[in-house]
Amino acid sequence: MGRFAFYGQGLPAVEPGELKGKLVVLEGTDGVGRSTHIGLLRQWLESRGHAVLDTGMTRSALAGKGLKAAKEGHTLGGVTMSLFYATDFADRLENEMIPALRAGFVVLTDRYTFSLMARATVRGADPQWVKRVYEFALKPDIVVYLKATVDELVTRVMQTSGFNYWESGMDLRLGEDLYDSFVAYQTRLLTAFDHMAAEYDFQVVDASESIQAVSDQIKGLLEPMLAPPAAPRVPS
Amino acid sequence: MKTYGKHRFPGRLFVVEGIDGSGKSTQLALLQKWLESEGYGTFFSEWNSSALVRDVTRRGKKKRMLTPMTFSLIHATDFADRTEQHIIPPLKAGALVLADRYVYTAFARDGARGVNPGWVRNLYQFAVKPTIAFYFRISVEQAMTRIVGGRDAIKYYEAGMDRQLSGDIEESFRLFQGAVVDAYDAMIKEFGLVVIDASRSIEEQQAEMRKIVTKALTGARKTRIRRWVDLHSMAKASRQLNQAS
Numbered sequence: 001m002g003r004f005a006f007y008g009q010g011l012p013a014v015e016p017g018e019l020k021g022k023l024v025v026l027e028g029t030d031g032v033g034r035s036t037h038i039g040l041l042r043q044w045l046e047s048r049g050h051a052v053l054d055t056g057m058t059r060s061a062l063a064g065k066g067l068k069a070a071k072e073g074h075t076l077g078g079v080t081m082s083l084f085y086a087t088d089f090a091d092r093l094e095n096e097m098i099p100a101l102r103a104g105f106v107v108l109t110d111r112y113t114f115s116l117m118a119r120a121t122v123r124g125a126d127p128q129w130v131k132r133v134y135e136f137a138l139k140p141d142i143v144v145y146l147k148a149t150v151d152e153l154v155t156r157v158m159q160t161s162g163f164n165y166w167e168s169g170m171d172l173r174l175g176e177d178l179y180d181s182f183v184a185y186q187t188r189l190l191t192a193f194d195h196m197a198a199e200y201d202f203q204v205v206d207a208s209e210s211i212q213a214v215s216d217q218i219k220g221l222l223e224p225m226l227a228p229p230a231a232p233r234v235p236s
Numbered sequence: 237m238k239t240y241g242k243h244r245f246p247g248r249l250f251v252v253e254g255i256d257g258s259g260k261s262t263q264l265a266l267l268q269k270w271l272e273s274e275g276y277g278t279f280f281s282e283w284n285s286s287a288l289v290r291d292v293t294r295r296g297k298k299k300r301m302l303t304p305m306t307f308s309l310i311h312a313t314d315f316a317d318r319t320e321q322h323i324i325p326p327l328k329a330g331a332l333v334l335a336d337r338y339v340y341t342a343f344a345r346d347g348a349r350g351v352n353p354g355w356v357r358n359l360y361q362f363a364v365k366p367t368i369a370f371y372f373r374i375s376v377e378q379a380m381t382r383i384v385g386g387r388d389a390i391k392y393y394e395a396g397m398d399r400q401l402s403g404d405i406e407e408s409f410r411l412f413q414g415a416v417v418d419a420y421d422a423m424i425k426e427f428g429l430v431v432i433d434a435s436r437s438i439e440e441q442q443a444e445m446r447k448i449v450t451k452a453l454t455g456a457r458k459t460r461i462r463r464w465v466d467l468h469s470m471a472k473a474s475r476q477l478n479q480a481s
Contacts, residue, residue: 008355009352009354009355011305012304012305012349012350012351012352013350061301062292062295062296062301062302062306062310063292063306063310065292066288066289066291066292067292069291070288070289073288075288075317075321076288076317077316077317077320077321078237078320079237079316079319079320079362080286080288080289080313080316080317080320082316083309083312083313083316083359084289084313086309086312086313087292087306087309087310087313090303090305090306090309091301091303091306094303094305094306095303124237125237126237126239126361129237129239129358129361129362132355132358132359133358133359135355136305136355
């Protein structure tokens with residue numbers, strides 16, 4: 001035991017040494033395919049006999065709805081948004097992730113503090129301030145970073161939901177329309193991720209490959225840290 | 237992001253701090269009346285009042301979902317929204333902003349809830365440093381006699397019931413607010429809080445407050461639009477209407 005640790009000043013009344021499960025983070029910018037891979041990983045992990053909890057941004061019981069509502073309006077400022085996300089994250093960490101880890105689950109999280117730190121710094125927040133705010137986060141067992149170029153992201157977004165206000169960082173007024181803004185905003189986010197990759201030991205996976213190839217690569221990264229499968233493979 | 241002490245605005249920021257029942261809100265309201273009568277434009281901002289965040293906080297409190305950490309973060313979110321929308325813009329415009337409770341409330345309460353003091357101070361780095369921060373100092377016993385409505389008026393989180401200090405809400409309030417008072421006392425020096433003895437009469441306290449505020453108003457703009465301007469334009473508009481018909 002004693003595998004888990006906080007980045008800095010941790011949560012009051014939580015002893016990280018008593019946490020048993022695995023904390024697996026999938027990071028990457030908008031449209032890179034994170035949720036597809038979370039779904040595939042979940043199936044794979046459960047078929048191996050691991051109990052899985054999956055969670056992601058704005059899903060907290062406390063702040064999820066409020067944060068979504070705030071994003072519908074037009075007055076949400078940069079610092080306010082950062083702290084709203086931090087509240088959402090803290091609620092999920094304390095009430096979902098930590099209890100699941102204590103019970104020995106594999107926690108799969110669609111984004112972690114890294115996306116939030118990137119969004120905040122891109123919006124002009126002081127990087128040291130942001131880092132300190134998220135000091136209460138647990139260090140994950142692994143951070144898989146799905147990396148794509150802006151061109152690839154544009155293609156994917158066009159094929160799915162189309163450009164939206166926040167994914168294009170329209171609040172930053174970086175371009176004259178959604179497309180220009182999306183390209184400028186996502187480029188800044190990608191740079192922020194690149195800066196974090198070494199510091200936080202990201203496992204970088206090229207997201208431009210096929211879904212199957214990317215999924216296999218992620219599974220290959222996770223396999224060594226997991227307990228062996230609960231049952232031998234059924235011969236096919 | 238500009239940090240605490242680094243903002244430069246033509247306006248002034250006056251804040252009041254102290255536990256519930258210290259009389260700080262009454263004093264701030266009296267100060268506002270006076271400043272407006274002197275021709276200053278004032279803006280009032282109250283702790284925990286952001287329209288964007290309020291519902292989350294209210295639900296969290298009602299359903300008792302808040303941990304010391306999320307309690308701290310949701311209040312910081314509320315404060316950030318008010319800073320971005322209601323505090324910085326008027327200060328830029330040269331107005332006097334009056335805040336009922338400020339970052340020191342968070343430092344005192346979150347600290348009393350076991351959240352790391354250094355972490356909370358960092359969390360609020362984006363805050364504008366007040367021109368003057370008044371601390372209305374009073375004992376918990378005296379404050380309790382002033383809380384209108386008696387024991388039913390004491391709220392769950394206000395009494396620190398989430399800390400399980402005591403099953404009795406009055407006793408819990410005494411213990412928790414005692415810790416908050418200790419935290420305030422320790423901040424007098426750290427942040428240069430101006431202490432007002434809140435056991436004195438309302439008039440005495442207000443006189444002292446106005447004396448201190450006066451010194452900080454040198455060079456401040458008088459931006460309040462006087463009523464005669466409105467009456468004048470209304471009269472003009474009505475004349476035009478009469479002529480048209």
